[in-house]
Amino acid sequence: MKWTGSQSEAYELNRAMWDERVPAHWASKMYSRHADDLRAGGHCLSDNLIERVGDVAGKTLVHLQCHMGMETLSWSRLGAKAVGVDFSGPALERAVHLRDELNLDTRFIQANVYDAAKELGTGGFDVVFVSVGSLCWLPDVPRWAGVVNELLKPGGRLVINEVHPVCDMLGQPEGQNHLEPMYPYFPEEGRIFDGDGTYVDSDIKFKATRSVEWSHPLGEVVTALINAGMVIHWLSETADCCWPAYPMMEQAGPESWELPGAMRGKVPMTYSLVAHNR
């Protein structure tokens, strides 16, 4: 169903949805594993991601839409002066709690992503980091690209690791074992989703069920970044996903799910993009 309300009403719905899910996310296997990796002196970032971001020691890094901050804390662990931004108060409370337990100096700021440059100032960051499950919550990608550009120092680097828009477009019909195009690939107004679950293991039936999401094709993201003054020098697509996006997916690694049978390896599920500003 199309969203016909305002952007601020959509943010309120989305925030309530995220806020309510935080305790279940914190208790989930995936996030507990990430927290335990941090407690054991490690981090929860993949080697690929670390390679794309490069050496962060002593560098300023802002993680947009950081959720409970485990990736942000991981960048601090690797030596970055890291800041996490998210609009969910309960998510940031967990992040701060874990930061204090780990004795790291990561900062967390509660703000809408569109206000990040207002909150943090312009031109202060070597790296802007955006990870899986972020852009679909944002109505305006050109405006977001402008914020990224404002946050970065000249020559600063943006690294995105995101759900592929083809993955957002497809769905597994209930009781069936195939995928179908369920949503338009191309940008349109926001879409209302109604669901009482979440993406991690949890039996809880949540009360805040409605959220608003926007689809952002790769062409829109790439063009928005170019128009904002960024130079793109890496774009790769992979056929695996870090959570089971459809019930039919099979686990291929601790944080990797793939489509089964004849579909394996044929459909893009994730993309990574690296850009720098001039």
Ligand SMILES: C[S@@+](CC[C@H](N)C(=O)[O-])C[C@H]1O[C@@H](n2cnc3c(N)ncnc32)[C@H](O)[C@@H]1O
């Ligand atoms: C899927 S999570 C990102 C997950 C992260 N990659 C992780 O695994 O922890 C998306 C986050 O975006 C945040 N969010 C959604 N819309 C936002 C907005 N407009 N401004 C700031 N944060 C937002 C939510 O609160 C949530 O924490």
